[in-house]
Amino acid sequence: MRLKPRDASRPKIFRSAASVTAAHALAKSEKLDFSNLNLNSNGTGKNSTEQDLGFEIDALKEEKKVLELPLAEVRADNFRLTEKIDEVNGTHAELSKELHSVQGQLVAERSRCFKLEAQTAELQMMLESLQSIENEVQLLRRQKSASDLLVSGVG
Template sequence: MEWSQPEIKGDLVTSRAGHAGVTIDENWYIVGGGDNKSGATETLMLNMSKLALSVLTSIKGRDPLASEGLSVCSALVESENILVAFGGYNGKYNNEVFVMRPKPRDSAQPKIFQSPAAAAAAASVTAAYALTKSEKLDFTHLEDSNPKLVQVNSFQRDLSAEINAIREEKKVLESSLAEVKSENSDLMAKIDETKNTYAELSKELQSVQGQLVAERSRCAKLEAQISELQKTLESMPSIEQEVQLLRRQKSALERDMERAAPVQRQSSGGVWRWIGG
């Protein structure tokens, strides 16, 4: 079993929620409701055999019947069906009781079906709605009783073809959905693999960061040594000047010693001669 959406004929009504409904025979009466901004002022009746929606009556916007969450029921009083409504909320909570006597409507000539052709169209809509639920309708006896309903069979065949096409499309969509699910499963597996790879790379990155910290410390020590060497190199010119000065002093001393050597030899010879003589 599945839901279907039949074509509804009749009055155009406002959207609503929080309404109440009750059925009497083949009619469904809908009272109240709203859209969180204002209450629905129309009391509706849906003829379920003809799928015809009509407005029975309208009330003022602030009327207690234009409320959300009210309750409604039907009762048989003196062989007459009546509607009884109670409560609801439309900015304030209500405790009034309201009664309405639904007037019998001309079911053969309702407001939206005023010609035999329109009646035949209504029968077609009803048949289509029943077909979506059972798909086993037989309109042979209707054809025999009313020639105007011959078009129903054609409509039924077209609708059956559309239903079959929709079923085939549904199968294709289900197949596509299965493929998408399979692709999603593969993507999830790849995502998990990527996460594992990311975790391993994160560990390697932490290890490399530790090595980088050690290398930075080593570089800092090397920079300190280089700074000391640069200071030593900066003092080299003064050292060279001192060395040159020492060399000049040494050269001068050597020259003085060479000059003093003959004098010492002469002085030594005279002494020995004096001693020998």
Template structure:
């Protein structure tokens, strides 16, 4: 199964995108669309049995029918097929409803057998000069435009379109109310978030003040610790000095003890010599004894 490009008859429409199409029997009606420069103003029909193109109608100016993104549906009214379009964008968004009632003659023309390109061009030129009858009615916020081909009276269709427009407006109003309700909820939520943000900022300010206080206390403790370290260093230095003094004191005490011992020895020797002299014993004999 593969795609193929069949041979088409008549004047092939210009390239476009964003158009809308719907089938009526063997006819495929295509309207709207654009090519990044302007909207397409003609409504064309392709007979799918003969692959022949023809132009049904042409609109003038920047109207919603010559725009991109419009919607197109087929409905039946009083046993007749009617095309209804809505919306579109051609620089601004539209909410217009447009109605097209294909005539029997235009349908038969699109269903005829293929003709030469020259004859098809003449037919397209003739179709471009058709008289278009438009009735414009304003219904509250929307516009309804009805395009009737071949001067066919369509007052009942206008009433039906008005009813459809009223239903659309009612739906839009309901949607608007829902959006307003959602907007109110969002506003309340925004106010709540602002209040929460204010409370958070207040708590943040209090925490910052507390942090500054703790930093001040920490700085004081660090200063006191530094002073204590200085005092400890001084005490260690004094302790080392005391140990040196203690060693010197012990040395002096030992020297003093040695001096006292030597002095006592000399005294003892001196005392023995005197008594020996008194007893008539020479010092040398006492030493021998």
């Protein structure tokens, strides 16, 4: 994975931030003794340690600004992703409702289909019985015709 061009300076910052964190932990664990600071006669002069400390503070403030930019980007990305998640969840909820509705319709159609199949089977049985009744009627007509011929031939 390659670093983006703008990310090339970050490792130095992170090392510096690590040293600041270590210094902060050290300062917390030990009491700082400011009694040995040399002040000039009017009490407002700065010695080299104070100047170094000022430069260090300024550097830390600058690093903080540099680190706050990616943090703001990450927060903005997080906000956008949260909005997308909410949108996807809303879409999912709507689609779930629609799915349940369609499933209900499918159950109703299956029931209707089953009823129609039962009616079709019943009608087919009736049609078959009608066919056998029609065959019986044809047989009776032939018998009647034959019997009418016998009766008319005898009489």
